[in-house]
Amino acid sequence: MTLRDIYRKGELVELTIADIAEKDQCFGTLDNGAGVLVRGMLAVGDRVSAKVLKVKPRYLEAVLDELLEPSEDRVEPVCSVFGVCGGCKWMHVSYDAQLHYKKKKVADALEHIGGMHDIAVQPVLPAPEAFHYRNKVEFSCSSKRYLLPHELSMETLDKSKDFALGFHAPGNFEKVLEIDTCYLAKPSMNEALSATRAFALDRGLEPYAARAHTGFLRNLMLRYSEEHDELMVNIVTSWYDRELMEAYRDHLLERMKGRRMTIVNNVTTRKNTVSTGEKEYVVYGDGTLRERLGDLHFRISANSFFQTNTRQAEALYEGIMRMAGLKQDDVVYDLYCGTGTITLYLAERCRQAVGLEVVESSIIDAAENAGANGIENAAFYQVDLKDFHTLVPTLEQYGMPRVIVTDPPRAGMHPKALETLLRLQPETIVYVSCNPANLARDGKEIVQQGYRLEEVQPVDMFPHTSHVETLACFRRTV
CATH class of the missing domain: 2.40.50.140 (Nucleic acid-binding proteins)
Known part of the structure; x- marks a missing residue:
């Protein structure tokens, strides 16, 4: 049956x-x-x-x-739109239980996908702040507000259904769920969200309509510097209006007195809801933030990549350094290096660090960050990592790498990039993963090529979500 x-x-x-x-x-x-x-x-x-x-x-x-x-692991979510927003899928679970589930998720992937048994996965490194930890949040504006379940039966709505500033409803590119407070965002970000909404409604700014590709106000992207307690407000619009932006600046400065901030206006005409503009105007301040990780200082522009949880990023990088076990004369490669944060950490402890990345703007930022920190033994190259093998002859000038650190996107390493990495036969591979399934897939291949998985350290970069960052250290045995 x-x-x-x-x-x-x-x-x-x-x-x-x-x-x-x-x-x-x-x-x-x-x-x-x-x-x-x-x-x-x-x-x-x-x-x-x-x-x-x-x-x-x-x-x-x-x-x-x-x-x-109810389970003993259940707690009352603090967010009024929990279960609708979709951003914090685990807010109803106690934090200790979240850490337990994340460790199990990593261990299960390594065993069932990677075929690696008896691997001692370390307890997940908890975040020092379970709330208000994000240094970057992107809000969207839409002409179609996503109605909450209780609103569907209301004859008269408390808010207009033709304007929303918040997060896209799960699985819906057109409708936006109105957000008053995001409990993962910094308090100053929520202040800027409220002030921007008030300004838009008072001025009658037309929200973006994704399907019709009309409207002025598209996104509000906010970034925060832990080191300087400073906020970046990036308002994304369909065209530039200098007089309006000056009024917006004055409005924010009045509503958020005492807050250090810089304001930029990204302008885009693209038919999408991404908060990256084709042209950027600095409205107030110098248009950048400055942040510190360890002893290094970084300049962050509106569209730069930077780890979203600053405090946990430091813990993550210290874990990478410990696993790498660098010696003063080492050559190290950093694959998928982004703006070079890991590469520069490595460079402080070895003879030569080489960062590889496909995005040109990230390579430019990485080189500028190296110069700003006085680091001369870090080199950066733009290359699609699937074509990594074509760059190897150029890199031979630095010597063969004893250690390779790889921090691929969620999809994992491109098979050709992994093939080239293994052909170089480094003594140590430190794999930084945001997807346990792909860590297990790539890890299986690494082990089959003569490596032993020595240590697995999950790091909780994103409390109240199912995501977990994992450090895995492989040592060559043959």
């Missing part, structure tokens, strides 16, 4: 949640042993009633119908 003989779409089933799955899904089993993937904001230990959506040959897909008995 198959599952399709027993269950029907729309049927209610009861089960206890046993594990966290991807996105907003969890897993449990029914009394007869049938597995169920349940969609909804749940925690391990929750006893639930769920409505069957699909009957697969080996498991059921369902959606939460009712929480029958």
Whole structure:
């Protein structure tokens, strides 16, 4: 007898949640042993009633119908739009439990995808701040406000449905969920959000309509410097209006008295909702922030990449340095180096550090950061990492790398980049991963080529989300 003989779409089933799955899904089993993937904001230990959506040959897909008995790991979310916003999928789970789930996520990936057993995954390094830790937040403006569930039955709305400044509703490029307070953003960011909304509504600024590609106000991107307690306000519009921007500047300075800030206006005509402009105007200040990581200082422009959690980035980089075990005469390669933050950390402890990155603006920023910190033994090259092999003859002038650090995007390393890395046969590979599944996939290949996975250290860069950063140290054995 198959599952399709027993269950029907729309049927209610009861089960206890046993594990966290991807996105907003969890897993449990029914009394007869049938597995169920349940969609909804749940925690391990929750006893639930769920409505069957699909009957697969080996498991059921369902959606939460009712929480029958809460887990001991459950806490009350502080955010009023939790469960609708989609940004903090784990805010209903205690922080200690979040750390436990993230460690298990890494360990499970290494075992089930990477085939690596008996790997001692270290406890997740917790964030010193579980709230208000982000140094960058991007808000979107839309002519279509996403209505909350209770608003759907209201005859008269408290807010206009034709204007919203907040986050895109999950899976919807057109509608935006109005946000009053983001609990991951710095307090000054929420102040700037409120002041910008008030200015836009008072001036009758036309919000962007993604489908029609009309409207003036598109995005509000905010950045923050921990070192200087300074805010960058980047308002993204469809065209430049000098008089309006000067009025916006005066409005912010009045509403946020005492706050150190710089204001820029990015202008874009592209048919997308990305907050990167084709042209940038400095409205107030010098248009940049300055931040410190360890002993290094960095200049950050509106569109530069920089680690989103400044305090945890320092912990992450110290972990990289410890695993690398650098010697004074070492040559080190840093793959996917971005603006060179890791490369410059490495350069302070070795003879030569080489950073490789595909984005030209990041390479320019990296070179400027090296000069600003007086570091002369760091070199940067622009290259698509899949073509890494073409650059190797040029890099031979520095000597062969004893250590390679790689920090690839979420999709993992390009197979050709990994092939070139392994051909160089460094003694140590430090793999920095934001995706345990791809760490496991690439790690399996690394181990098969004569390396041993010696240490795994997860770092919680993003509390209240399912994301986890992981440091993995591989040592050559042959």
